[in-house]
Amino acid sequence: MRPALRPDAVLVQAVIAGALSFAHLHDLAAAAGQSGWKAWAYPISVDLLLVAAWRRLRSDGPSRLAWCWFLVALVASLGANVATAGFLDLANPPALLRLGVAGWPALAFLGGTLLAHSPTPAGDRVPVPPAPAAPAPAPEEQPEPASSSAPEREALSAADDTPALPVATPEPAPTPAVSVPAALVDHARKVAADHEARTGDRIDVDTLRARLGVPAPMADAIAAQLD
Template identity: 75%
Template sequence: MTRPSLRVDAVLVQAVIAGALSFAHLHDLAAAAGQDGWKAWAYPVSVDLLLVAAWRRLRTDGPSRLAWCWFLIALVASLGANVATAGFLDLEHPPALLRLGVAGWPALAFLGGTLLAHSPAARSSAPPTATDPGPDPVAEVDHEPVTVTEPDPAPEPVPVPAAAEAPALPTAEPAPAAPVPAALVDHARKVAADHEHRTGVRIDTDTLRARLGVPPHLADAIAAQLA
């Protein structure tokens, strides 16, 4: 098994050199402002960590005002230290404003790091893309077949016996009613019951005659037996 060869990246080397120089300038500036010992070494660590945290927030969550604000603050602090140590300020007798800025930096860096670590990422304002709505749940429901019941066909007219259709002889007294077959009476009773069930009222003689197809006098006789 061969070991991977170690490649020296020029960009990485340049970044390490630039970081070391910036680290040393921030240390010298903090020491000149009265921060001695480990405190002077903690200032460059704080500035560089805030700069890296803001840049990582920009890379992972996208551009935002919060990340850009703290990135610029850390960048100004780093550049300011590099410029201040180039002879523009008398580090033997630092001005009061420099002492004030160095003394207040820990609280400012703590606030920036907390906001970058715990603030929610800005949501994208782009409208959501249209997705497949999927099958219509209503269309997938299996509908049971509806059974349509057809109305009962109208009963066929019952043939009337020839004797019933014969005209009655004129007499002085009214002739007795013609006999009605029992089968015809039973059929008329079913027709009357069906009519009353559907309409809610009893069947009249004219409707009964039309349903049975019998003469008027026979319909009267059947209606008398149904009453």
């Protein structure tokens, strides 16, 4: 199903502006002595040069050549709009205006030829990012080695049938004896005697460790020497 045409404000504005500029260029050419079909050819030449320069900018990127001829055509179009607004006496146009209108065909032909056939200089081209490198080929898988021969398979089967020997459980290493200084043993005897005199009971290991402020292994070694 074809889409229905919808009015576009920007398109309508462009058509109106183009028609007015076309008419102003025609009136200026006619005032400069170009009559008949020649007066109508001038606005077509200006607009075509403007479109050609804009197309070169869009297709090949920014360049000094395209910008130069785009500005030339734009100045010609704007100059016609301003000149026909009452700033010049079109009944008696100045000689400079007649000279510009008469020389425009050669200037437009030169610009159109350069835009159509001149390559974009390397310095004016927009750099194009390089294409991504192709992925490296995946390494080929190496073939697996051939299976073992029949005698080797039998030897492996016989080794698998052999009963496994019991694994010996390692015995825990003996705890090294804690060396206790003699002076600490004498001090511990005094603490034990004092505790027994006050409470009537022999001092236990936890109380001895708390009174002496020693670790548990050393407290056990001191208590063994007090017996």
